[in-house]
Amino acid sequence: MKRFFAGVFWIGVYLVFSLSPLVLVLVGETPPGRSFLVELSVAFGLVGLAMLGLQFALTARFQRVTAPFGIDIILQFHRQISLFAVGLILLHPILIFIDDPSQLALLNPIDAPWRARLGLAGLLALLTLVVLSVWREKLSVDYEVWKMSHAALAVAAIAFSLGHIILVAYYVTLPWQQALWAFMSVGAVVLLIYIRLWKPVRMARRPYQVAEVKEERGDAYTLVLEPSDGKAVDFRPGQFAWIKLWTSPFGIEEHPFSFSSSARDPERPSITVKALGDFTSEMEHVEPGTRVYLDGPYGAFSNERHEAPGFVFITGGVGVTPVMSMLRTLADWDDPRPLLLIYGNPTWEEVIFREEIEDLQERLNLTVVHILEEAPEGWEGEEGFVTPEILEKHLPSGEQRYRREYFVCGPAPMMDAVEDALSEVGIPHRLVHTERFELV
Ligand SMILES: Cc1cc2nc3c(=O)[nH]c(=O)nc-3n(C[C@H](O)[C@H](O)[C@H](O)COP(=O)(O)OP(=O)(O)OC[C@H]3O[C@@H](n4cnc5c(N)ncnc54)[C@H](O)[C@@H]3O)c2cc1C
Structure with missing residues (x-):
């Protein structure tokens, strides 16, 4: 029951944050001469952008947020809702063009003003991100390359969109509107600091080391881990963690692996890895004593x-x-x-x-x-x-x-x-x- 209410609470938080830009449109004064269609397009664009900003929060792996659902469900939601958000954002220019077809000229980046150029750049970054994510395997894009480009394109899409909003200058001039935008921008920066600095620092403080490497059937190896500070990993059977091996806790490369050991032996958790690609094929070369950084446990598969x-x-x-x-x-x-x-x-x-x-x-x-x-x-x-x-x-x-x-x-x-x-x-x-x- 506690899990149910926690779930309802976080869904509520998500809805409040994603719909908050509507306050700008509903409470703010409508600029004269703007049609309903244009106002609607602005509302769609702003809500879509807020949802994009929230995508960072969804992938920040906050244990309190992920616990009621399981991170797998959260990541699935992240994927599905992104398509909805992109749909809303696409409706923004489409409705503007329906309202006034002469605005199609804004799509020409050579003659268009900077506000339109930035909007177009944001949209292109977003569409590239979607294409690379949906068809990554078909396009043979390496996972690590995809991951880095995904983060870069997402930041670029949001930065360009914010630039577009500032230059269009609707709903950003009154002090309370500026405060709302500042709050959302600071939130995004805090999230970035949490993911890129705070989490790695925490991992660095609690390193693990490989205690044993066991060869298994089927081209698999089990790595038995030991926490260097003697603290157990409090996982449920069936959960997994992101593992960083041969890299610093600030390194980009990390791989998810399920714990294969008994949750009743949390001082010596183990993972079992099957050779399937570049990283997983290197397990036979892991030496006992190798440092491992672990972000977890996560998952609802238990x-x-x-x-x-x-x-x-x-x-x-x-x-x-x-x-x-x-x-x-x-x-x-x-x-x-x-x-x-x-x-x-x-x-x-x-x-x-x-x-x-x-x-x-x-x-x-x-x-x-x-x-x-x-x-x-x-x-x-x-x-x-x-x-x-x-x-x-x-x-x-x-x-x-x-x-x-x-x-x-x-x-x-x-x-x-x-x-x-x-x-x-x-x-x-x-x-x-x-x-x-x-x-x-
Ligand atoms: C929740 C979860 C639990 C898992 N548990 C296990 C386990 O117990 N044992 C096991 O052998 N494997 C497990 N995997 C799969 C394992 O993470 C991938 O096989 C491994 O990351 C592949 O890396 P690679 O460089 O060897 O292969 P590559 O050839 O680079 O990639 C093969 C495929 O693995 C996926 N992948 C690659 N790199 C990553 C990454 N950094 N993060 C996420 N996915 C990636 C991609 O879909 C890619 O197409 C698990 C995956 C998930 C999501």
Whole structure:
């Protein structure tokens, strides 16, 4: 219940801040000769801009704000709402052109006044940002390059837009209007200081170090971490953290990894990393004693957020890491509830934590169903991918099916297929919790 009210509170804060520019339009005196359409276009533009400013707050990873929802939901909201905000901002010039088509001449940057040039520059920065975000993979833009350009384009879009507003000089002349704009601008600067200075300084004060590196099946390595100051990482099983390795806490490069260890052993948290790209392929070269900076824990993908008489975990490949943390923690609590793990992998040799999962069956009321894409000779288990038929065969029957909470984590195509399959066998969406390893 506390989580529900905290959620409602933060949604309220978001609405107040995003709609606050409307006060300027509604309370301020309308300049003479301005049509309703132009006023409406200004309102859309200002609200869209406020929403863009709030995008920085959404990605600042304030633990109080993210806790009620889970940062994954916040980041998803960040993505979806950005398209809405861009739509509002685009409506600003469109309505002006509908009101007076001669204003289309403002699109020519050579003859246009600076107020229009800045508006156009802001819009172009924004549209470039959207194109790079939506089609990053198709355009083969490296994640780190995308991340830096994303921040730069967002700051540029807001700076150009503010310049545009100042030069247009409507709703910025009265002292109270200037105070409102100053408040919002200072807020943005404070956010930037918090993200770029305060957080790294806090991380620098609490470094961790690699205590052990263990090779796992499936091209994966587990890094066991130790807090240098002996303070435990207070995480819930299934949560993740952003990790900085071989860089200063002020460095730009950081990667998110789920904790794979038991939350009952918070003094020695571990992450398990599968080699998939430049950074993750370097894990075998990590030396014990290497410094690690950690920003977390984050995420709502945890069985501990749900009261249920049993859980079903459906994972593929390295998606097993947050599930492993949940299983290990449940085992450490001697939890007697029935658990089902449906675990897909390309081959039997690549099944990460295969032996330990077998051992966990001794300690937990755990049923494991392995699904292999390429099964070895004599394999009597499931083959192929997770399908509604496989789910129908292994999920609890009758009422019990609807009394479980379902946790799904794996490669994106597998997650899409599993979500569809779960819905096909009648599992309501509210019982299904997912963790996607692709943030963008
Ligand atoms: C919540 C969450 C938990 C995760 N947990 C695990 C885990 O337990 N074990 C594991 O092996 N992997 C995990 N991942 C995935 C892991 O973060 C990426 O595989 C890794 O960052 C890829 O980096 P790379 O340079 O090796 O690969 P690249 O080839 O550079 O990137 C491959 C893909 O990974 C993503 N990616 C790359 N860099 C980053 C970054 N800095 N931040 C976010 N995403 C990035 C992009 O979608 C990119 O297209 C998790 C991801 C998320 C979002």
